[in-house]
Amino acid sequence: MKEHKGVYQNSTELMDLGGKPFYMNDFVDACLYGRLNLFLQGDTGSGKTQLAKDAMDYFQEKSMFILGRNDMDTRELFQQINLEKLRNGVSSQELKELTDKINYKLFVVDELPNSVPAVRAQLFNLFDGFIEINGKTYPIGDGYSVGIATGNIGQKFTESNNDLGRALKDRMHVTIDTDHFKPNSWDTFNILSTNTNPRVDFTKKSENGSLEKKVLEIHNKIVSEEIPFEKLVVANYLIHGLDYVNLDGKETTKTKLKDAWPNAITNHGMGSDESLVLSVSARAAKSILRLSQAFDYIAKDKGLTDDQVKENYFNSMMNAYKFVGAYSGVLNDLAVREIYGNDKYSAMDAVISTTKTQFDENAPKISAGLEMVNEGKKSKKVLDRFSGRWNFMKEFLERASEENKK
């Protein structure tokens, strides 16, 4: 955020939108604006904790830092968030009053994988704005809370039977492998020449004052804005289009194939996204849309005009898809290892390339389809243009034209 200069320095670009580069701190801002939980995966000492600490400066006393430890139990966690009275047997009403008083906006959990599962589950609940006590959920704060967690779990992300990996995929909306976007030599020269204290300084407070109000204003703006239709089509392609599979001429979906994917796709050409990636869930699609909206806000803040932002809707969605999708469990890990040198981001780039081709080819048909609906027509000639992975668009346009006739 322009108003806050954090300690973390990293000028390695993660993405580009309309010529505006996005860095690691922009991603943290985007997640805060979109209220998306962020997991910073990376090696020890790579700066993830400092990055999270910088985010805490936005909220100052309304942020909480928790260090993940395997000897921490839920009692200690509740003590940390001033809920120790819970252990003394309180009524539901008292409980509600207590939880209402918790007004943390940002929870930062350093080394989250060190926490035991019961504590981890409560931490995820805090990120999502509630706490679970005796099977009942109680909202905390006043509607905005978000979490940033750090950790280094490496390969465990790829083990489908791993509880931690699964929990992270379920509850963290965006995961960034910070090792992939390490600070460059310019940054490290600067960092090392000004400060040789290897610890993150939690005593130093930001001089800018709390930026909570600004973050919440941006968040409210982002969530209240109408989602551009172009982005909705992209999101639906990621949900339905990427689910489509053609097995020896038989059309089916990866969802129906269940565990048979990707092995059932035999002899398919190398590089095809049918065997490389699963479709995204509706929940992940929401995260992608939200993150893309936040990217657009930041791009505008960096100087893009409304028209330029509009021209980049597709790119914005693809970048959001890349960072929501890479560690969400949608990639075929074997293919990523064998074809992409275990680089999930490269694999996502390949899927994005194919998606771009798909949209380049189908955008004129889609625009014709939209016009067809607006004119109250239902043209077989137009609808028949959509087949295979674009069947979803045919279904939508058919339904929309029927609705318009009513």
Added chain:
Amino acid sequence: MKLPTNFMGYDGKKELEKIENEKEPENNLEKKVNFPIISFSGDLSFVTDETFYKEIINYLDKTFPAHQNVLSSNLKFESNVMKGSNTYIATAVDMYLKSINSEYRLATQLDLEQNLKFTADIYNDSGLALRNLKKANKDQAIYLFNQLRKKGLTEKDFPLWFNLRGLNLDNNLNFNLTDESFYKKVESLNWKNGTSFSKIDAFGLPKEEDKTSSRQIWTSDNALSRCYLNRNWGLDSYNSSLSYSGDDGRVVLAKPKFKKISGGSN
């Protein structure tokens, strides 16, 4: 329900009119099996004879029985034209044309450039781009490059362009050089993604940047990418999906205008 009137810059009204006014191609095909290709536009043509289409399918299934998913299953004969194209299909169709001594071969990028209007609103596979041996499709890239290494080429010669015409596929769909194969170092393959161009070189590839042009070259850092003339007459050389085939894909055939270009050339 009111939907937007355009999508990704395309005017819905115009696109709808285009589809609604499109006429079905007339069925006036010559029925000669070995000279089946009609709908001439200059020297370019599509596969518009169903008998010939069936021969192609038969050849693909017999020659590459394990790869129907990549090849024949991606083709269909509809509205009197063969629809579908990917890198493997285009290469295999060229192999077939060669095997029957047809006077036609797969169109090269230069062939396509001679009559851009012929390929409006469709995409046509014409080449491969070899940029490195590390990123997407690295296995196929290494296989292809090992053949070039024997001819004295090194990674310093990247990026390389290959015409699909003249390449051979083996049973594993690896690309093999033949005495007809053409490859060339082409700097534009490493231009910034989306660079505009208007002039082409002697091989139909972008020659110099032209910011005023609406034609663009799309690039990436894949090890091996498919290259095709896209529906907007841009040159797509960024795509790692060699096997994707869409209804908008057409295998374009051409009567070679000049003697075959043999061997590699830089």
